[in-house]
Amino acid sequence: xxxxxxxxxxxxxxxxxxxxxxxxxxxxxxxxxxxxxxxxxxxxxxxxxxxxxxxxxxxxxxxxxxxxxxxxxxxxxxxxxxxxxxxxxxxxxxxxxxxxxxxxxxxxxxxxxxxxxxxxxxxxxxxxxxxxxxxxxxxxxxxxxxxxxxxxxxxxxxxxxxxxxxxxxxxxxxxxxxxxxxxxxxxxxxxxxxxxxxxxxxxxxxxxxxxxxxxxxxxxxxxxxxxxxxxxxxxxxxxxxxxxxxxxxxxxxxxxxxxxxxxxxxxxxxxxxxxxxxxxxxxxxxxxxxxxxxxxxxxxxxxxxxxxxxxxxxxxxxxxxxxx
Numbered sequence: 001x002x003x004x005x006x007x008x009x010x011x012x013x014x015x016x017x018x019x020x021x022x023x024x025x026x027x028x029x030x031x032x033x034x035x036x037x038x039x040x041x042x043x044x045x046x047x048x049x050x051x052x053x054x055x056x057x058x059x060x061x062x063x064x065x066x067x068x069x070x071x072x073x074x075x076x077x078x079x080x081x082x083x084x085x086x087x088x089x090x091x092x093x094x095x096x097x098x099x100x101x102x103x104x105x106x107x108x109x110x111x112x113x114x115x116x117x118x119x120x121x122x123x124x125x126x127x128x129x130x131x132x133x134x135x136x137x138x139x140x141x142x143x144x145x146x147x148x149x150x151x152x153x154x155x156x157x158x159x160x161x162x163x164x165x166x167x168x169x170x171x172x173x174x175x176x177x178x179x180x181x182x183x184x185x186x187x188x189x190x191x192x193x194x195x196x197x198x199x200x201x202x203x204x205x206x207x208x209x210x211x212x213x214x215x216x217x218x219x220x221x222x223x224x225x226x227x228x229x230x231x232x233x234x235x236x237x238x239x240x241x242x243x244x245x246x247x248x249x250x251x252x253x254x255x256x257x258x259x260x261x262x263x264x265x266x267x268x269x270x271x272x273x274x275x276x277x278x279x280x281x282x283x284x285x286x287x288x289x290x291x292x293x294x295x296x297x298x299x300x301x302x303x304x305x306x307x308x309x310x311x312x313x314x315x316x317x318x319x320x321x322x323x324x
Contacts, residue, residue, distance in 0.1 A: 006111075009104060014112040014119035021120065021167065028171025031239050035246035038105055039254070045101040050258040054266060055090040057208060102247075106240075113239040116177065117154045121165060128154065131163040138162055155179075155237060169239075176239040189241035190233020196248035197229040198222060203252055207259040 016037065020030035062084055070077040085091070112119040117128050132147060135157060139147060146156045155177050158165055169177040173185055180186045201222050229248075233241040 005108075009108040010111045010119065013105070013108045017109075017112055018120045018122075025168075026171065027167065027169050027176055027239070028174075028242060031171075031176065031242045032246050034109075035243050035250065038102075039247065039250045042102055042105070043254070046254060047258065050255075051262050051266075052091055054208065054259065054262050055088070058266065058270075059084065059088060059090060106243075109243060110236055110240055113177075113237050114151070115154045116158045116167065116169075117165070120167060128157070131157060135160055135162055152179075171242070174238060176242060177237055179236065180234050180238050180241065186238055189238045189245070190230055193233045193241045193244045193248070194226040194230040196245050197225040200248045200251050200255070201225050204255045204259070207256050208263070 013034075017030055017034050020033045021027055024030055024033065063081060066077060066080050066084065070080055117123045117131075118125075123131075132153070136144060136147060143156075146152055149156075157163055158167070158177050159169065159175060169175050174189065175186065178186060180190050229241075229244055232244060
C-alpha cells in the first residue's frame with residue numbers, strides 16, 4: 001500500500017515541485033506556484049462542496065425549529081432532520097466530504113518536502129547513506145543525533161553545504177527546510193499560517209451574508225482551522241507553512257466568487273420553489289371551491305327531485321261552526 005501511495009501520489013507531486021524549482025530556481029517560488037496549481041486542480045471539489053455547505057446553512061433555521069420541538073426526543077429529532085434533508089434535496093454530508101479531499105495532497109506534499117533528497121533531488125538510498133557517512137565526520141554530537149533521526153535526516157542533510165546539493169531552500173531569508181521555532185524570522189511562518197486561516201474562515205462567514213448560528217459550533221469553526229495551522233506550522237518544515245499561507249490567501253477570493261455564485265443560484269431556486277408552492281396552493285384552493293360548488297349543486301338537484309308535497313287545508317263549513 002505504501003508503494004502504491006508513493007508511486008501514484010507522492011512521486012507526481014515531487015516531480016511537479018522539482019520541475020517548478022528548476023523553472024524558477026527558487027524553492028519558495030516553487031512552493032507558491034505549486035499552491036496555485038493545487039488550488040486549480042482542487043477547484044472542482046471546492047465547487048461541489050460549496051453548494052452543499054450553503055444549502056446546509058440555509059436549512060439551519062428549520063433545524064433549529066426542529067430542535068426546539070423535538071429536542072428531548074433524540075430519535076424523533078434525527079428522523080425529522082433526515083426527512084427535512086430528503087424533502088429539501090440536500091445531502092447531510094455533501095458539504096463536508098469534499099473538505100477532506102485536499103488532505104491526501106497535503107500529506108503527500110509533506111512526504112516530498114520532508115525527504116527532499118529522495119523526492120526532489122532523486123538520490124538513491126545508497127547515495128544518501130554515503131553522503132551521511134561523509135557528513136558524520138564533520139558533525140558535533142548533537143548534530144549526529146539529528147543525522148540519526150529518521151524523520152529529520154534528509155532535512156538536516158539538505159541544509160549542509162558539505163554534501164553538495166544543488167537546491168537552495170532559502171526564501172526571503174528563511175530556510176524553508178527547517179522546522180520553525182521561536183527564534184528568528186522563521187517564527188512568522190506558523191503565525192501567518194494561523195492568522196490567514198482565521199481570516200479566511202471569518203471572511204467566508206461574512207461572504208455568506210447570513211448571521212452566524214452561534215454556539216460551540218461557531219467557536220470550533222473559527223478556532224479549529226487556525227489551531228491546526230499553528231500546529232502544522234511548528235511541527236512540519238516551513239515549506240508546508242508557506243503552502244498553507246498561500247492556500248488560505250488564494251481561498252479568500254475563491255470563497256467570495258463561489259459564495260456569490262451559489263447564493264444567487266440558490267436564491268433563484270428558492271424563488272421558483274416558492275412560486276410553484278404558491279401555484280399549488282392556489283390550485284388546491286380553486287379545486288376545493290369547485291368541489292364545494294359541485295356538492296352544492298348535487299344537493300340542490302336532490303332537493304328538487306324529492307321535494308315534499310304541500311297539502312291545503314279545507315275550510316270548515318260555516319253552518320257546522322254555528323251548530324257547535
